[in-house]
Amino acid sequence: MSRISRREFVKSTSTVAVGAAILPVGLLRGSLKSERVRIGVIGTGLRGQWHIQLALRRRDVEISAICDIDEGMIGMALKVYQEAGRKKPAIYRKGPEDYLNMVEREDLDGIIIATPWEWHAPMALAAMEAGMHVGVEVPAALTVEDCWNLVDTSERTGKFCMILENVCYRRDVMAVLNMVRKRLFGELLHCQCGYQHDLRHVKFNDGKQPYGGGVEFGEKGFSEARWRTNHSVNRNGDLYPTHGAGPVSTMLDINRGNRFVHLTSTATQTRGLHKYIVDQAGEDHPNAGIKFKLGDVVTTVIKCAGGQTVVVSHDTNSPRPYSLNFRVQGT
Amino acid sequence: MSRISRREFVKSTSTVAVGAAILPVGLLRGSLKSERVRIGVIGTGLRGQWHIQLALRRRDVEISAICDIDEGMIGMALKVYQEAGRKKPAIYRKGPEDYLNMVEREDLDGIIIATPWEWHAPMALAAMEAGMHVGVEVPAALTVEDCWNLVDTSERTGKFCMILENVCYRRDVMAVLNMVRKRLFGELLHCQCGYQHDLRHVKFNDGKQPYGGGVEFGEKGFSEARWRTNHSVNRNGDLYPTHGAGPVSTMLDINRGNRFVHLTSTATQTRGLHKYIVDQAGEDHPNAGIKFKLGDVVTTVIKCAGGQTVVVSHDTNSPRPYSLNFRVQGT
Numbered sequence: 001m002s003r004i005s006r007r008e009f010v011k012s013t014s015t016v017a018v019g020a021a022i023l024p025v026g027l028l029r030g031s032l033k034s035e036r037v038r039i040g041v042i043g044t045g046l047r048g049q050w051h052i053q054l055a056l057r058r059r060d061v062e063i064s065a066i067c068d069i070d071e072g073m074i075g076m077a078l079k080v081y082q083e084a085g086r087k088k089p090a091i092y093r094k095g096p097e098d099y100l101n102m103v104e105r106e107d108l109d110g111i112i113i114a115t116p117w118e119w120h121a122p123m124a125l126a127a128m129e130a131g132m133h134v135g136v137e138v139p140a141a142l143t144v145e146d147c148w149n150l151v152d153t154s155e156r157t158g159k160f161c162m163i164l165e166n167v168c169y170r171r172d173v174m175a176v177l178n179m180v181r182k183r184l185f186g187e188l189l190h191c192q193c194g195y196q197h198d199l200r201h202v203k204f205n206d207g208k209q210p211y212g213g214g215v216e217f218g219e220k221g222f223s224e225a226r227w228r229t230n231h232s233v234n235r236n237g238d239l240y241p242t243h244g245a246g247p248v249s250t251m252l253d254i255n256r257g258n259r260f261v262h263l264t265s266t267a268t269q270t271r272g273l274h275k276y277i278v279d280q281a282g283e284d285h286p287n288a289g290i291k292f293k294l295g296d297v298v299t300t301v302i303k304c305a306g307g308q309t310v311v312v313s314h315d316t317n318s319p320r321p322y323s324l325n326f327r328v329q330g331t
Numbered sequence: 332m333s334r335i336s337r338r339e340f341v342k343s344t345s346t347v348a349v350g351a352a353i354l355p356v357g358l359l360r361g362s363l364k365s366e367r368v369r370i371g372v373i374g375t376g377l378r379g380q381w382h383i384q385l386a387l388r389r390r391d392v393e394i395s396a397i398c399d400i401d402e403g404m405i406g407m408a409l410k411v412y413q414e415a416g417r418k419k420p421a422i423y424r425k426g427p428e429d430y431l432n433m434v435e436r437e438d439l440d441g442i443i444i445a446t447p448w449e450w451h452a453p454m455a456l457a458a459m460e461a462g463m464h465v466g467v468e469v470p471a472a473l474t475v476e477d478c479w480n481l482v483d484t485s486e487r488t489g490k491f492c493m494i495l496e497n498v499c500y501r502r503d504v505m506a507v508l509n510m511v512r513k514r515l516f517g518e519l520l521h522c523q524c525g526y527q528h529d530l531r532h533v534k535f536n537d538g539k540q541p542y543g544g545g546v547e548f549g550e551k552g553f554s555e556a557r558w559r560t561n562h563s564v565n566r567n568g569d570l571y572p573t574h575g576a577g578p579v580s581t582m583l584d585i586n587r588g589n590r591f592v593h594l595t596s597t598a599t600q601t602r603g604l605h606k607y608i609v610d611q612a613g614e615d616h617p618n619a620g621i622k623f624k625l626g627d628v629v630t631t632v633i634k635c636a637g638g639q640t641v642v643v644s645h646d647t648n649s650p651r652p653y654s655l656n657f658r659v660q661g662t
Contacts (some may be wrong), residue, residue, distance in 0.1 A: 190627070268638050268639055329646075
């Protein structure tokens with residue numbers, strides 16, 4: 001910090017912050033269909049409601065259409081409108097394909113997608129094809145093929161596809177990004193990051209409240225436990241890399257002159273979720289017989305074209321304090 | 332710590348400590364040739380002198396022979412004897428093969444090896460073949476083949492080959508080992524460890540003092556710079572894994588029911604050593620033209636038969652605080 005005054009540092013940090021604001025209305029100005037940015041939200045679960053709540057705080061944004069298949073969640077979302085004193089949106093609720101009708105609305109500028117993971121890519125693709133800009137929750141895609149589909153479709157249609165990785169905009173992360181750009185670390189060599197978050201009470205609940213109180217999931221679960229936990233049953237790997245890799249990618253200029261070249265990923269045995277079920281509900285609970293594929297700790301090492309390495313950690317089954325495990329190291 | 336009293340904890344920690352003492356005289360008792368353990372030291376550099384100094388504090392240990400090719404280092408070692416008020420040892424100084432004569436001495440129980448890395452395996456093998464127990468500095472071998480040679484020779488001759496990894500005996504590390512054995516972490520899932528040590532002033536000096544003051548190494552360097560730095564010129568990878576992997580191996584019961592199954596190792600670009608030379612001595616210094624192979628940060632991920640993963644970090648070229656980067660994580 002010796003070569004840069006605090007005032008100068010804070011000033012340029014704010015500039016970064018403004019440049020990276022979540023809803024870059026300025027960027028859209030030329031193509032706006034009204035004075036307000038009009039956005040549709042697909043997925044009105046707890047995450048979607050939060051998006052709506054934040055957006056409705058801005059007078060220049062209107063969430064004029066919402067879409068979900070869950071009447072309970074739609075009801076909660078409408079309460080958000082009521083509390084914000086804003087006009088009710090159009091509602092698309094006729095089954096899992098009704099979002100296709102919503103994205104055809106002429107009066108929308110963009111779509112926010114906050115649905116279960118497997119829907120992100122198909123919805124983002126459909127929205128861009130229909131001429132909408134897209135903000136999509138993470139992970140934006142579940143396969144490499146779908147990642148490329150998103151890139152290709154965005155380039156072909158000229159529509160933005162923004163991955164809504166909120167960690168990139170944490171104040172501490174943006175401060176470090178600014179330090180990296182001021183070259184306070186010299187040339188970057190190595191970054192460490194990840195998602196170390198005890199999600200056991202998110203993956204399991206009693207089917208009524210979103211966090212804990214039971215060991216149910218899937219059909220019998222509520223909110224994220226309804227769909228997210230199945231990924232731990234059926235898949236092994238880093239299921240949620242962007243909290244870590246997002247910020248680090250900006251710092252390492254990924255896809256802005258640098259790129260990820262190869263990676264290795266190594267998972268531990270899986271113990272945490274089974275143990276949680278047994279500890280909470282005993283060995284005789286039907287869910288105690290389920291075999292989870294997701295290893296408790298997954299470590300991924302990425303090599304960049306510039307030579308830098310990144311260690312990404314994924315750890316959502318263990319009792320441990322929350323940590324993004326950040327480290328930035330340079331010459 | 333709730334299920335175990337502090338008194339009980341401290342008591343059992345000390346038991347571990349005694350059981351793991353550096354010179355396990357008790358183990359040798361049956362095969363001793365005199366009342367004192369008689370040891371020869373090959374390599375009387377700064378490390379060897381430290382071994383001698385520590386051992387001479389014990390009345391039940393005698394370092395009755397030393398071996399080196401560097402007259403200056405032999406002189407410094409003899410001063411250690413003088414200061415300890417102990418009898419001068421026999422000295423083997425007739426060239427790089429004279430250690431073969433020392434290990435043939437009938438009156439020695441064991442050999443400590445503290446020479447440049449590439450000599451560790453051949454010297455340990457020769458000593459065991461001659462009927463000596465061996466304590467060898469790390470890394471004990473530079474190739475997988477030599478690792479197996481050490482194992483096979485130890486088993487065939489019935490001689491111990493102890494790797495002198497001092498970090499295993501740090502008080503904090505032994506406390507954690509005891510916590511692991513008390514199952515305070517449950518079943519282990521993941522360990523993190525390594526060697527993050529700014530060795531730039533060890534790898535380079537002025538040829539007179541061991542640490543810093545210049546950018547010379549090899550023929551023109553002194554002490555470790557004389558030979559260690561060449562490994563950074565010629566090799567890429569984790570050149571010094573045992574500070575981290577040693578303690579973690581005991582915690583994970585490696586070769587006591589568990590074992591390492593596979594690993595990946597990924598290195599960053601190499602910048603630190605070149606930059607150090609340029610910063611200290613300018614771009615025109617002859618050493619500024621040297622290409623170093625060793626990446627600045629090397630990350631190795633190991634998978635164990637029991638499913639656990641270990642991340643080992645090697646980082647000796649960068650300006651950074653010392654850290655062994657330890658983490659132990661369980662269910």
